[in-house]
Amino acid sequence: MKRISITFAGQEIEFVDREVAIRQIRQFAEEGTYPVYVIYGPEGCGKTAFLQQAKVILEEEFGYRVIYVNPLAEETEKVLQFTSSIEDIVREVFSLFPEPYSRIVDVAINVASRVLRKLGEVKLAVLMDDIFQAVGLDKAERYVKILLNLIEWPPRRYEKIVVLVTSSEGITKSRVGRHSWADLFTIWNMSREGFRELYEKLPGKKPDFESTWKLTGGNPRYLERLYRVKWNVDYIVNSIIQRSGITRTFVQRWKKHLEEAINDPDYLWYGPEEVEELAKELIEKNLIVFNIPPRKQYLWIDTPPPEKDLEIGVGKHVAWQTPLHREAIRRMLDLV
Ligand SMILES: Nc1ncnc2c1ncn2[C@@H]1O[C@H](COP(=O)(O)OP(=O)(O)O)[C@@H](O)[C@H]1O
Ligand SMILES: [Mg+2]
Incomplete structure (x- = not known):
């Protein structure tokens, strides 16, 4: 399996540990997700790294079209990432929004829906990284419902769909958790062994x-x-x-x-x-x-x-x- 490359402490390292999580990604890829999977974890525990690794596994091992969005990413090119074969659809959607980056989550959902409509029997993964602050914490539930609709009422039949949403906002955890629209998972800081591996990589x-x-x-x-x-x-x-x-x-x-x-x-x-x-x-x-x-x-x-x-x-x-x-x-x- 290809482990992604991560910039950590000023150097390029390979995605460390998280063996169980990697197995879980494969399972999601094989079965699809139903309902939406919301993954809650403390700030800085490794949610973004996990979704980035998931993107590569879904694309390269399972042939998924992936749309990934992280409204809080520091660099613009990391805000929206997608499998190159859906680039035309992304461009099309960008041209519909006067300020796409100010509504990037809506852009991503729109792309996902178009991919289903235009490409038919595909495997599609929608990875929403820490989106709740950007859309407004009060709208967290609504967005989860919109994503569930994508799974339940797609514009056309699909082969498989994986929808993963991460959050580090404790408030959204309880709000989202009270509906049947999502299954809630928790991810923690690294285990002692995984953390040791990362620690060993620190220079100096x-x-x-x-x-x-x-x-x-x-x-x-x-x-x-x-x-x-x-x-x-x-x-x-x-x-x-x-x-x-x-x-x-x-x-x-x-x-x-x-x-x-x-x-x-x-x-x-x-x-x-x-x-x-x-x-x-x-x-x-x-x-x-x-x-x-x-x-x-x-x-x-x-x-x-x-x-x-x-x-x-x-x-x-x-x-x-x-x-x-x-x-x-x-x-x-x-x-x-
Ligand atoms: N499995 C991992 N292997 C290597 N580095 C990791 C791993 N998980 C997290 N990191 C690094 O730790 C830092 C915080 O992780 P990040 O994914 O941004 O956390 P979160 O999204 O939960 O706030 C980043 O610099 C990231 O590259
Ligand atoms: Mg993050």
């Missing part, structure tokens, strides 16, 4: 593996960020405080409960009634993952996290997105 001097694991909990994005700032943990923690809007008033207000949640995030699940509101705020700030499903493989993409691992902030039902997110709260608590 680095802290020992154990402390890197304890800092990041296996999150590849934070591994890369730490590398880039020469392992300046303070810098990263402060950037989380800023970006997530962890204010003094917030930690002051919830001090007692936050202290508990730092020791064991499951406190937010089992704790007194008033922590429900705190949990909601932490979900909105993307600091925790709430309502983590049981560790049954069929609910997960790739290997699920351990049942509970307090060292890296993983509880049975609630987890800190990474230990660095927990550290951000801890530092603010020290100040109040």
Whole structure:
């Protein structure tokens, strides 16, 4: 199998590990997806890398036409990617939208629908990477329904269809999860072994593996960020405080409960009634993952996290997105 090439810490590396996920892609390719598969995972855990690898497997091993969209991609050429044989259709749709990049998700759906109509008995994959922020969190459900319609009411018969949508927004998880329009899967940070492989690829001097694991909990994005700032943990923690809007008033207000949640995030699940509101705020700030499903493989993409691992902030039902997110709260608590 061709493993995609990824730019990581300034060098080209091969897609690492995720053996189980790769097998799952093959299964989706063989069976198609029904209903829409929504894959939720913490920020930076590797969703984009996973969909990029899925694209290549679907195209090269299974002959799928693939349309991939990532409205938040940093480089324009990565926003919309597609199998070259549907280029004409993409051009046609681009000419219909006055500002295609401002409505790129609609463009992609329109392309998918035209591919089905024009090409007939094809295998089609629609990969929607972190689209909910771009379309508006309040419209997440509507978009999932539109995608389901593509599967259920196609303009013409197709051979197979695969629709995968990723999300890192905790709010959309509960919204999307309450309908039968989608099956919800969870993907986690990398397993210890996979993470070690990635860690070994980092050039230069680095802290020992154990402390890197304890800092990041296996999150590849934070591994890369730490590398880039020469392992300046303070810098990263402060950037989380800023970006997530962890204010003094917030930690002051919830001090007692936050202290508990730092020791064991499951406190937010089992704790007194008033922590429900705190949990909601932490979900909105993307600091925790709430309502983590049981560790049954069929609910997960790739290997699920351990049942509970307090060292890296993983509880049975609630987890800190990474230990660095927990550290951000801890530092603010020290100040109040
Ligand atoms: N399996 C993997 N092999 C190699 N690098 C990976 C892998 N998964 C993620 N990465 C790298 O980690 C970083 C974060 O991954 P990304 O897919 O962007 O996360 P997400 O989309 O979930 O926010 C990227 O630099 C990506 O290239
Ligand atoms: Mg991504």
